[in-house]
Amino acid sequence: MNRTKIARLVLVLGGMLTTAAFLMTFFWANPSLLPDGRVDFSQKIFYFHVPVAEASFLVFFFTALYGVKFLLTKDRRYDMRAKIATEVTLFFVLLTMATGILWTKVAWGVWWQWEPRLTTYFIMTLLVIAYFVLRNSVEDEEKRAVYAAAFGILAFIDAPISFFITRWAESIHPVVLAGGKSSGLEAPMLITFIIAQIGMLMLGYAFYEMRLHEEELKERLEALKVKVGG
Amino acid sequence: MAGSSWRQFKAILRKDLVMELRTHEMITSMGLYAILTMVVYQIALTEAGEALDVRLVMPGLIWVAFIFMSLLGLNRSFVHEKDQGCIDALLLSPVDRPVIFFAKSAGNLLFLLVVELLSLPVFAFLFLQGREGITNPIWLLGVVMFAASVGISGVGTLLATMTVNTTGKDILLAVVFVPLMYPLLRAAVGATFAAIIGGPGSVETFWAWMTWIAGFDVIMLLIAFGLYEFVIGA
């Protein structure tokens, strides 16, 4: 079975898992309660906001990883992989931002708050965008690849900072998955979350492979066109 | 080998210094830029008038000035190298790549520190007269400025080496540089605030922020140093 077929299988599986988690969110996971005992419906956003956010951190790691691999081998394929990983990161980051802002409005009463987690994540968004701005302004192909790899590695530093900042600094952003007693998720909630998380990671992988396949086909097409033209 | 590296380092640094002493271009443009920033601050703060304690926003204001000033300087220092074919000559000569990185960073650090030292008293003169003085020892301020400037010029040197070869040069440097510098700037503003405003526990807070700055400096400089060879070779 080749990579593309595996990717399509993973895409279907990921789609099924996220759909299952979506249904479980509303029909199975027990509701979270506000301090005054009323049902906190906005907590439902958690089941997809967090998986997308975790996925964005993880996919961003591949930008740095393929950046390192590119610099060590100078193999153009790694540059393409790093670029596609960053593209998927951007997609996930924007989704995280959008769902997060909706939740913030309900829970904190404002759309935006300059709070350590939000701030560092916003910086990460800017870095991901800057990655593409940088790519677009270098004409020489080799230079573009090297610069993008270097910047991708530097930019990734912000991901662990953003991830751990709620543990280091005073932050009002909830830390649900801190482990131990404070994790505060009952079994149905935790299971729903884990399924959504696995599904989202599968989707991330599938998106990445599909885009990679597309780029490879594009290259094949270019090569064929040269053949016809010459 | 170590001896020759040191000589190469000094030679590149001296080149930058001699050029600066002849043209005064970097210091003048960066200094003027700092003063212009203060004029803009005056506009920004004017309606708040006496109600606003400038000391509370001063740490932020000076670091905003410094970061944009450093952008200007970093960009300048590489535009020269490129326009006059200096980088190509350097690459052709048997100079170790890391030496180029350290020498250029040291030069940028030096210019940045000079302009920072010149502009701080001007800032105090323009904005802080009649305000409460600084209770903590003033050398704390020097420590933050030095440590943060090391990070700024180190990472900035790497990034400016890249962006000088791009179509959008100075704009692009800002786009890639400012978000990367965020953790450092945040810590620098925190440390500067603790140093200036004082109060109980401020020295502990100061050193807590300083560990952030030191950590950032070490990690980022190591990475920048490791990446420089690839970037300049491209």
Place this chain on the structure above:
Amino acid sequence: MQDVYSAVLPQAPYVIGAYGLIWVALLGYVGLVFSRLNRIEKEISVVEAAVKRREKSES
């Protein structure tokens, strides 16, 4: 009972908004990439046929 669920209705638009957005975005992304893939595959088969024709006429 009514009281326990009183926070649900005002919060609902945001929750629905968040979920709607995620689903539209994910499906849209998959759709976009697949449509582009199809187009490229079609183009490749056309060009490949052209290459074959040329090779035949040359031989």
